[in-house]
Amino acid sequence: MDAGSTTTERVSIVLHSGDMDKLYSALIIGNGALAMGMEASIFFTFWGLQRLRKDDSWAMPPAGLDKGPLSRMNMLGLGKRMMQQRMDNQNVASLERLMADYRELGGRVLACDMTMDIMGVRKEDLREELIDDFAGVGTFIQEARDSAVSLFI
Amino acid sequence: MDAGSTTTERVSIVLHSGDMDKLYSALIIGNGALAMGMEASIFFTFWGLQRLRKDDSWAMPPAGLDKGPLSRMNMLGLGKRMMQQRMDNQNVASLERLMADYRELGGRVLACDMTMDIMGVRKEDLREELIDDFAGVGTFIQEARDSAVSLFI
């Protein structure tokens, strides 16, 4: 980096997975980057985009968490409810809390428009208040090529 | 980057997963990079390499798609057939089409030779007309260290 460089370093993440633990990692990394003065963008694609649906479980108040579809986490031998309990006991921030922090710190949320076409997801199905932009792969690549760190999660 | 730099920026992808949706993402990102004037390389390893087998399902004409082994996509509650139908309805390019475009645009396909040894895959088991080179981890690292974007999918 030149001493004269004025660009802020950025972390760009493609969140392809819809697994709760992967969403968790994406937000933790995003928030960590923001806390260190970097910029952060998360591109919600494919199964990841499903986590932004209005009817998705983690978006509900805690009481509604059990109503949602089963996460793949269950298949790994650790139930969602147990995981949630552990996180509560350890004062680990909820996904909802992490997302609020992420956005407050200036983190960007991009929804993949191609995924919306394939999956038949309409804008009104999504929590638009969380989304900064609807974008395609070109936007991701443009950002990633200028990022210090790019991850596919 | 120096103003005098003459290297074209590159995207390097390790495709470890054999999931149809991950292959899809790898090719979409690869094609996007190529369309923006970048170079692209995809290293097919482990389960990803299986997608290059002659007897693999997505390599067949559409009619043969149902004959193939079940993708993990099925376990996520969205059937392969339903996915295919959605993609057809939305005029989304098939994997076969995306791969042809990728190669026509100059994208490189590398088959991991160590995976071939471990999995007992012979060259003649693979669709060699799609493969630019058989390579090891050293080749990937050499390319990735010079790439603007490196992803593990």
Added chain:
Amino acid sequence: MDAGSTTTERVSIVLHSGDMDKLYSALIIGNGALAMGMEASIFFTFWGLQRLRKDDSWAMPPAGLDKGPLSRMNMLGLGKRMMQQRMDNQNVASLERLMADYRELGGRVLACDMTMDIMGVRKEDLREELIDDFAGVGTFIQEARDSAVSLFI
């Protein structure tokens, strides 16, 4: 890179997955980087961290491998035992061997302290002789931003 640059290039890997094949890939890439004179760091988080537990299967001598919990590899239609056999037949290094080489070559192993809190894992549950440091997301980002290659596995 300036000709005057004195920093050694680095590969930084987040190992989020606990799948044997993903651990394998992480170590192969790490060892490859080290062999090429680069530095390497692997951050063991979430399911990946479980692989560092004393009671985890791959940490046992070969005879004990079958006693361990089933890997997700089994769900992909390829049994752990069959995989192990294939690897043995091909003289592929075991995970244990790869890890020993990795550390001998100077590769760093970092255990995610936040995962330990969430999962209720104590230091004494882990094979501390394999771990260079217990660290959080800030450490990962600090390393990744200075790395030539960053991967989320």
